[in-house]
Amino acid sequence: MSNKTWAIIGGGNGGQTMAGHLGLLGEKVRLYKRSQKGVDKINETKQIILHHAVDGIGPIEFATSDIGKAMDGADVIMLILPSDQHESVARKMIPHLQDGQVVLIHPEESCGAIQFRHLMKQMGCNKKVVVGATSTLLYATRIETDGECYVNGIKPRVPMAALPASDNEKLKEAICDVLPQFFLYNNVLETSIDNLNALMHSGPILLNTARIEAKPFVPYQYYIEGITPSVAKFIEKTDVERRAIAKAFGINQRKLRDEYIDMYQYGNTNMSLYEVVSTNPGYKNLMITSTIHNRYCIEDIPYSLVPLCALGDLAGVPTPCMDAVVTIGRAILEDELDEGRTLKNLGLEGMTKEEFLKYIEG
Numbered sequence: 001m002s003n004k005t006w007a008i009i010g011g012g013n014g015g016q017t018m019a020g021h022l023g024l025l026g027e028k029v030r031l032y033k034r035s036q037k038g039v040d041k042i043n044e045t046k047q048i049i050l051h052h053a054v055d056g057i058g059p060i061e062f063a064t065s066d067i068g069k070a071m072d073g074a075d076v077i078m079l080i081l082p083s084d085q086h087e088s089v090a091r092k093m094i095p096h097l098q099d100g101q102v103v104l105i106h107p108e109e110s111c112g113a114i115q116f117r118h119l120m121k122q123m124g125c126n127k128k129v130v131v132g133a134t135s136t137l138l139y140a141t142r143i144e145t146d147g148e149c150y151v152n153g154i155k156p157r158v159p160m161a162a163l164p165a166s167d168n169e170k171l172k173e174a175i176c177d178v179l180p181q182f183f184l185y186n187n188v189l190e191t192s193i194d195n196l197n198a199l200m201h202s203g204p205i206l207l208n209t210a211r212i213e214a215k216p217f218v219p220y221q222y223y224i225e226g227i228t229p230s231v232a233k234f235i236e237k238t239d240v241e242r243r244a245i246a247k248a249f250g251i252n253q254r255k256l257r258d259e260y261i262d263m264y265q266y267g268n269t270n271m272s273l274y275e276v277v278s279t280n281p282g283y284k285n286l287m288i289t290s291t292i293h294n295r296y297c298i299e300d301i302p303y304s305l306v307p308l309c310a311l312g313d314l315a316g317v318p319t320p321c322m323d324a325v326v327t328i329g330r331a332i333l334e335d336e337l338d339e340g341r342t343l344k345n346l347g348l349e350g351m352t353k354e355e356f357l358k359y360i361e362g
Contacts, residue, residue, distance in 0.1 A: 020048030025060025164362020302340025
């Protein structure tokens, strides 16, 4: 027990699981959820039941639909929501920030911490807070009903960093004594670029469009059947672009294939990405979506690929394959896609690469 108070902003799969897990660890935790019906149900018992990879009953102080109440006096605030909700919820959070608080965007997709800092500046918020982000969610988890979650798995290591990076040690001190799975990357450029979903979701879904929209729809396994040799080859081309962006910023980024081998403890470097993905037992029975109008496109194009392309522009690195996914996605989905995290929307327009790196480091 750390004697910290944690505010979890987001009452979905990840938010309820994190709240319950922290409760199991003996932490004081509050949960913000927009649905009053869900809040009332959780407050009947003031606990969250977790099953499987994390197992037990985690007590919480309270659930609330009042974001200010959740944040008041909290030491650590975790924003755990889909990235297309980050800006609207951040705008509600920022007026309630207090000096000394730590905000962790978990996960940020790409450039979520940069967006949060930009919104603070736009809204005239000068509170002395630590802002950090992770590159992925700690859990694979699903809500069974409000107040009860089934946790399929928990990752052994989740990278995070602060913006600016000079706050890294403060972030580590706030998080890692309670959740040792989290560890520091050098900066939020690394957490932003280490976003594998950006490559594994939108492009493959769009390349599977004809099969998804065929009538009648015939379900099939997304990774094992949908990532064909040609689709995997395209993913590898986007990965070349991602690693070129990293290199331009002085970051040594491993191949996506190698990261997957480590993540799932399956395969070897003599295998192609196609072989690693299509034969991975961990992907068995993970089924394709029945529509391209889903988060793999609606969320991942504007909040993962668009900011990666923006970082490429800032670094002077061409990203034709990533750009193609964005262009095709916008052509098909039109107004369903937000503008996303462009250089302008991140407050980075007109910055040189050197100025940007100085901003990131602090």
